[in-house]
Amino acid sequence: MKLSQVAFGLICLLIHPLILEAQLSPGPLAEPHAHLSGFTDCLTCHTWGSKDLSPKCLECHTPIQARIANELGFHGNLEEKNCSTCHTDHMDRNFEMIHWEPSQKDFDHLKTGYEIEGKHLKLNCNECHKSDFIVSEDILEYAKSQKTRDVLSTTFMGLGSKCASCHVDVHAGEFLEQTCEDCHNENNWADARKDYDHDFETEFPLRGAHKRVVCEKCHTASQPAVADFKPLQFTGLKFNLCTNCHEDKHKGSFGSNCLKCHTETTFKQKDVAGAFNHQTTRYPLVGMHTTVDCELCHTNKDRFTLESSFDQCSDCHPDHHKGIFLKPDRDNSCDQCHSVRGFFPPLFGVIEHRNTRFVIDGAHLAQPCIFCHKQNEQPVYQWEPLACKSCHTTIHGEQFSRYQAGGNWCESCHKTSDWVNLSFDHSATFFPLTGKHEDLVCTACHPSKNDVIQYEDIDTSCGECHTDAHQKQFEARLCEDCHSTKAWQIPAFDHLKLSEFPLDEQHKAVACGQCHKFESALSTIRFKPIPHKCQDCHSFGDFKG
Amino acid sequence: MIRAKSHNYVIILLSLLTIAFLVLYSIQSMTYLNTPVEERYLLKEMDGLYGPSGLYGHGVGFLAAFFMFLLWLYIIRKRWNRLRGLGRLSQWLKYHMWFGIVAPLLAGYHAAFKFEGLIGVMYWAMIAVMASGIVGRYLYGHIPRRRDGHEMSMKQINTEKASKLRSLQMEFGILPEDINRLKGLTPELSGVGTLVALYHLAAFDIRRRYQLKKILKDFEAKYGVSKQNLIFFKETVEKQLIMSQRVIVLDAVSKVFHWWHVIHKPFAYAIFIVLTLHIILTISFGFTWIF
Numbered sequence: 001m002k003l004s005q006v007a008f009g010l011i012c013l014l015i016h017p018l019i020l021e022a023q024l025s026p027g028p029l030a031e032p033h034a035h036l037s038g039f040t041d042c043l044t045c046h047t048w049g050s051k052d053l054s055p056k057c058l059e060c061h062t063p064i065q066a067r068i069a070n071e072l073g074f075h076g077n078l079e080e081k082n083c084s085t086c087h088t089d090h091m092d093r094n095f096e097m098i099h100w101e102p103s104q105k106d107f108d109h110l111k112t113g114y115e116i117e118g119k120h121l122k123l124n125c126n127e128c129h130k131s132d133f134i135v136s137e138d139i140l141e142y143a144k145s146q147k148t149r150d151v152l153s154t155t156f157m158g159l160g161s162k163c164a165s166c167h168v169d170v171h172a173g174e175f176l177e178q179t180c181e182d183c184h185n186e187n188n189w190a191d192a193r194k195d196y197d198h199d200f201e202t203e204f205p206l207r208g209a210h211k212r213v214v215c216e217k218c219h220t221a222s223q224p225a226v227a228d229f230k231p232l233q234f235t236g237l238k239f240n241l242c243t244n245c246h247e248d249k250h251k252g253s254f255g256s257n258c259l260k261c262h263t264e265t266t267f268k269q270k271d272v273a274g275a276f277n278h279q280t281t282r283y284p285l286v287g288m289h290t291t292v293d294c295e296l297c298h299t300n301k302d303r304f305t306l307e308s309s310f311d312q313c314s315d316c317h318p319d320h321h322k323g324i325f326l327k328p329d330r331d332n333s334c335d336q337c338h339s340v341r342g343f344f345p346p347l348f349g350v351i352e353h354r355n356t357r358f359v360i361d362g363a364h365l366a367q368p369c370i371f372c373h374k375q376n377e378q379p380v381y382q383w384e385p386l387a388c389k390s391c392h393t394t395i396h397g398e399q400f401s402r403y404q405a406g407g408n409w410c411e412s413c414h415k416t417s418d419w420v421n422l423s424f425d426h427s428a429t430f431f432p433l434t435g436k437h438e439d440l441v442c443t444a445c446h447p448s449k450n451d452v453i454q455y456e457d458i459d460t461s462c463g464e465c466h467t468d469a470h471q472k473q474f475e476a477r478l479c480e481d482c483h484s485t486k487a488w489q490i491p492a493f494d495h496l497k498l499s500e501f502p503l504d505e506q507h508k509a510v511a512c513g514q515c516h517k518f519e520s521a522l523s524t525i526r527f528k529p530i531p532h533k534c535q536d537c538h539s540f541g542d543f544k545g
Numbered sequence: 546m547i548r549a550k551s552h553n554y555v556i557i558l559l560s561l562l563t564i565a566f567l568v569l570y571s572i573q574s575m576t577y578l579n580t581p582v583e584e585r586y587l588l589k590e591m592d593g594l595y596g597p598s599g600l601y602g603h604g605v606g607f608l609a610a611f612f613m614f615l616l617w618l619y620i621i622r623k624r625w626n627r628l629r630g631l632g633r634l635s636q637w638l639k640y641h642m643w644f645g646i647v648a649p650l651l652a653g654y655h656a657a658f659k660f661e662g663l664i665g666v667m668y669w670a671m672i673a674v675m676a677s678g679i680v681g682r683y684l685y686g687h688i689p690r691r692r693d694g695h696e697m698s699m700k701q702i703n704t705e706k707a708s709k710l711r712s713l714q715m716e717f718g719i720l721p722e723d724i725n726r727l728k729g730l731t732p733e734l735s736g737v738g739t740l741v742a743l744y745h746l747a748a749f750d751i752r753r754r755y756q757l758k759k760i761l762k763d764f765e766a767k768y769g770v771s772k773q774n775l776i777f778f779k780e781t782v783e784k785q786l787i788m789s790q791r792v793i794v795l796d797a798v799s800k801v802f803h804w805w806h807v808i809h810k811p812f813a814y815a816i817f818i819v820l821t822l823h824i825i826l827t828i829s830f831g832f833t834w835i836f
Contacts, residue, residue, distance in 0.1 A: 051831035
């Protein structure tokens with residue numbers, strides 16, 4: 001083989017179309033453009049004299065061209081107009097022409113004009129971006145025109161922004177006039193109930209107890225099931241009559257307008273103005289009667305018109321006093337003492353009590369009624385006999401029992417104003433208080449025995465209370481002979497009358513202690529016997545003059 | 546007329562400038578070049594500078610293409626008789642070689658070293674041309690030539706070799722046993738294959754400096770060559786030895802050198818064609834660099 005032949009062969013090999021194409025092309029086209037590979041296909045994308053590929057790109061990618069022209073979607077809002085800046089090619093057959101910033105998972109979806117929020121954030125891209133959800137006509141047509149690849153399974157475009165483009169309308173077309181966002185949000189499908197403003201959005205504003213009722217109570221699952229979901233019926237509900245939803249407990253006896261008696265706040269109309277007006281009946285409700293449940297009086301649920309009488313309180317109320325106030329000779333009506341404003345407090349007060357056997361005064365005025373009128377947990381309104389001991393317990397034990405036969409003997413000493421402030425007169429006793437005795441407290445003379453202060457059978461002799469300071473020197477005499485209750489000191493002892501030694505002459509000037517001296521053996525002053533001969537006191541030396 | 550050494554200086558200067566430029570370019574584009582090819586376009590700013598169509602990358606490509614075309618001046622000078630008077634062919638060859646080494650390097654930077662697959666074929670062809678050029682230049686240097694650069698015939702070589710031996714005997718009085726010693730440095734290689742011959746060629750080149758040093762030392766001591774004749778003596782001994790060694794591998798070298806053309810030339814032609822198409826195509830598609 002000649003050298004020239006070998007050289008020619010090598011040249012031919014090197015400029016073989018495959019190799020030559022590889023040299024003239026920067027690299028293999030990515031898979032989506034693979035059908036455009038070829039030495040003669042350059043001008044399918046490239047333009048003579050311009051490196052801007054965008055016009056040729058958009059010539060083929062017509063859906064993107066339309067979105068750019070209309071400034072819609074991701075491409076329609078890009079500042080970069082050169083397609084190849086983001087979608088470069090000639091890298092490799094397996095090259096991914098879509099580069100996600102920062103990643104497909106973290107792509108800022110707001111750039112597409114559709115912000116992803118709530119639960120949509122947790123979805124993978126392909127859970128929404130799949131061919132089944134593509135609704136854009138131009139994408140569908142474009143996909144049909146592309147014979148070489150499956151556009152619908154690869155494109156991210158063409159999804160509708162309406163919920164129904166991906167989600168099944170479980171309401172089965174109930175809300176065709178509204179959008180899903182009117183009721184639902186992207187965080188939680190069930191949150192719709194909280195956000196939905198029934199007052200403005202419907203012809204049946206929720207009032208009173210209707211606000212607290214769960215939706216399903218009225219909007220029952222009467223629609224055909226969608227998969228496992230049983231949709232509630234939200235439209236077409238009849239609501240012009242209460243009986244559309246509520247059962248007529250009165251079996252039609254009060255007509256069809258429930259609002260004559262009931263309100264939406266509560267079926268048991270209690271305190272609702274504009275509800276059933278009991279005042280128009282034969283028995284206008286006043287006071288506490290306005291607050292009681294209807295059933296308390298209207299015991300027959302099927303019939304509210306009372307067949308029995310309701311003139312007397314006792315027609316409904318039991319007699320708390322068990323008939324003790326029922327007297328044939330007087331008005332026995334309850335409103336003598338009570339009113340419909342309440343059983344308590346009664347109208348029977350202190351003033352009315354004056355007409356009874358027991359006038360309330362003094363400390364009794366401060367006591368609640370039940371202090372007296374409730375004993376052993378039982379109401380008490382009558383006492384026979386009516387005495388202090390009916391309520392009070394004596395602290396004097398068996399003392400004064402001899403006086404009890406006379407009735408209210410307590411008043412002899414005590415007053416209703418104060419227990420301690422006595423009306424007792426000691427001068428009426430066997431021992432009128434005089435002198436220093438008037439200054440003493442009672443217990444100084446009335447000792448306590450078995451926790452009972454003794455008032456009866458008190459020994460009134462001085463020695464019962466006082467100690468004999470003279471150590472029995474005057475046993476034969478009475479204390480009163482020398483002392484009085486005014487003071488212990490004897491102001492003017494009559495030595496002439498009361499002693500055997502009359503004081504005279506010089507003896508009158510002698511101090512008592514000169515003769516009556518303290519004697520240790522006696523432990524007191526010696527008053528008697530005192531030797532009273534002259535030499536008993538005087539010596540011969542004393543008489544000098 | 547520029548002297549041969551001046552051309553060497555010019556080439557050294559150009560080489561230093563090129564090395565400095567490529568080092569600076571490598572440092573600046575390090576990040577870009579270290580990034581996987583398929584991700585480079587994401588480095589938009591760097592891609593606009595160092596990518597094949599970037600400001601610097603495309604500029605380097607222009608320079609590489611310019612050098613590629615300058616390569617052909619040597620061929621034109623060689624083939625076109627009218628240019629014979631325009632410098633010595635060996636000097637043209639130096640520039641041809643320099644461009645042949647630098648242009649593929651620049652082309653590599655222009656392509657941002659993207660050589661995978663078929664697209665790399667032409668680059669490796671370019672490298673093959675460069676490598677074959679270096680080998681060829683090595684072989685070229687082992688084919689004895691006249692001063693005008695044309696190959697000497699075998700007769701001319703043998704005459705030259707005999708002339709050198711005679712000169713040694715007559716002018717320096719080298720004795721026959723020493724002539725034989727000098728001849729003995731070149732072994733008999735008759736009947737060996739081309740590859741063995743090329744091995745000996747390389748071995749001669751490696752051993753020659755040591756052989757010459759030793760034999761010249763002995764000859765100087767023995768024959769007392771005067772200082773004024775020493776350089777001429779050394780040149781004569783060296784040329785005689787080189788001539789002797791090259792003669793015995795001349796057939797093999799000539800054969801390989803001629804086959805070398807099979808690599809170097811076709812590849813060069815193919816590169817020229819592809820390069821031309823590449824330039825036409827890119828310019829046609831609007832990649833006109835700064836123009």
